[in-house]
Amino acid sequence: MNEILLKIDGKEVKAREGMTVLEAASNAGVSIPTLCHHEKLMPFGGCRLCIVEAESGGWTKLVVSCVYPVEKNLIVRTRSEKVDRIRKTLLELLLAHAPNSPKLQDLAQEYGADKNRFEKEVSFCIHCGLCVRYCNEVKKLNAVGFVDRGIKKEISFIPEIASKECNNCKECFQLCPTSYLHAAFVLTEALAFPGNLQ
Amino acid sequence: MDNERIDRIIDKHQGEASSLIQVLLEIQSEYHWLPKEALERVSEKLQVPLTRIQHIATFYKAFSLVPKGRHEVHICVGTACHVRGAERVLDKVQDLTGIKPGETDLDLKFSLETVNCLGCCALGPVMEIDGKTHGKLSTAITEDVLKNYD
Numbered sequence: 001m002n003e004i005l006l007k008i009d010g011k012e013v014k015a016r017e018g019m020t021v022l023e024a025a026s027n028a029g030v031s032i033p034t035l036c037h038h039e040k041l042m043p044f045g046g047c048r049l050c051i052v053e054a055e056s057g058g059w060t061k062l063v064v065s066c067v068y069p070v071e072k073n074l075i076v077r078t079r080s081e082k083v084d085r086i087r088k089t090l091l092e093l094l095l096a097h098a099p100n101s102p103k104l105q106d107l108a109q110e111y112g113a114d115k116n117r118f119e120k121e122v123s124f125c126i127h128c129g130l131c132v133r134y135c136n137e138v139k140k141l142n143a144v145g146f147v148d149r150g151i152k153k154e155i156s157f158i159p160e161i162a163s164k165e166c167n168n169c170k171e172c173f174q175l176c177p178t179s180y181l182h183a184a185f186v187l188t189e190a191l192a193f194p195g196n197l198q
Numbered sequence: 199m200d201n202e203r204i205d206r207i208i209d210k211h212q213g214e215a216s217s218l219i220q221v222l223l224e225i226q227s228e229y230h231w232l233p234k235e236a237l238e239r240v241s242e243k244l245q246v247p248l249t250r251i252q253h254i255a256t257f258y259k260a261f262s263l264v265p266k267g268r269h270e271v272h273i274c275v276g277t278a279c280h281v282r283g284a285e286r287v288l289d290k291v292q293d294l295t296g297i298k299p300g301e302t303d304l305d306l307k308f309s310l311e312t313v314n315c316l317g318c319c320a321l322g323p324v325m326e327i328d329g330k331t332h333g334k335l336s337t338a339i340t341e342d343v344l345k346n347y348d
Contacts, residue, residue, distance in 0.1 A: 132249070135249075142249045145249025145252055147252055147256040148256045156252065
């Protein structure tokens with residue numbers, strides 16, 4: 001495997017070809033905030049919170065580090081005024097959907113995001129896709145998936161699969177940054193297979 | 199719902215998972231909607247998870263998870279058609295069919311939908327039924343056109 005040298009926040013970092021900037025950074029002990037990233041899952045690039053500045057050949061661009069592959073002599077800045085401002089706005093937008101999520105609130109504090117900046121549109125789900133991807137990629141059960149698109153997109157359990165599998169698993173519950181998944185499951189259970197409730 | 203018809207459609211595509219959308223489109227055009235049993239059958243035969251099929255079936259407007267009428271009426275309400283009186287055509291169709299945009303009548307004869315442009319503004323106001331374009335409509339012509347469908 002080819003080794004690639006790059007700079008992250010001033011640190012010289014060695015990475016293997018094909019690695020993402022996020023992986024290289026976490027190997028080097030540089031933490032980048034994420035919501036939709038999970039080490040067992042394929043990169044998704046859904047939350048955009050891991051955005052960083054990447055400079056190569058004299059050009060600086062903003063890239064999403066969880067899906068951006070490392071390249072030779074890349075200079076990465078994980079905290080800059082611009083990056084922080086973008087993360088702050090992203091958090092404010094997410095907080096309009098899930099104002100009481102502890103994970104979001106912690107990040108909001110770090111980046112000075114105001115949860116009341118945007119009008120509340122409480123959908124709870126922030127479409128990080130962790131539950132959907134975990135069920136598909138790790139458990140291969142496909143009990144939960146996305147339906148619809150755009151502003152109407154939401155997660156939805158397949159009752160026939162959920163009634164058989166979910167009660168023995170529930171591994172996705174702790175992944176959800178907002179606990180909405182738990183609520184969606186209980187609702188599906190109550191509507192489609194209430195007999196299982198003890 | 200008979201599995202044979204669904205199976206025939208799936209077999210036509212050699213049971214390839216990559217043909218999923220083509221299979222769904224054919225089921226949609228044969229049944230005018232995607233019944234749940236059909237989706238389950240497709241999922242089983244093509245080895246595609248139902249969550250994925252559900253995502254695709256709800257993503258594209260061409261698919262419907264509720265029964266649609268035999269004839270799909272699309273009325274253009276784009277700018278050009280609007281100024282040429284699309285509103286009157288729409289009112290007339292709603293009057294005659296008794297349904298609003300997004301609805302299907304009880305006999306499953308018509309489904310009504312408004313669209314924002316059909317790409318032939320010079321013919322406005324335009325209405326498309328089952329892919330056939332009817333242009334330069336007046337309320338009287340609209341009535342005549344609808345009479346030709348049963």
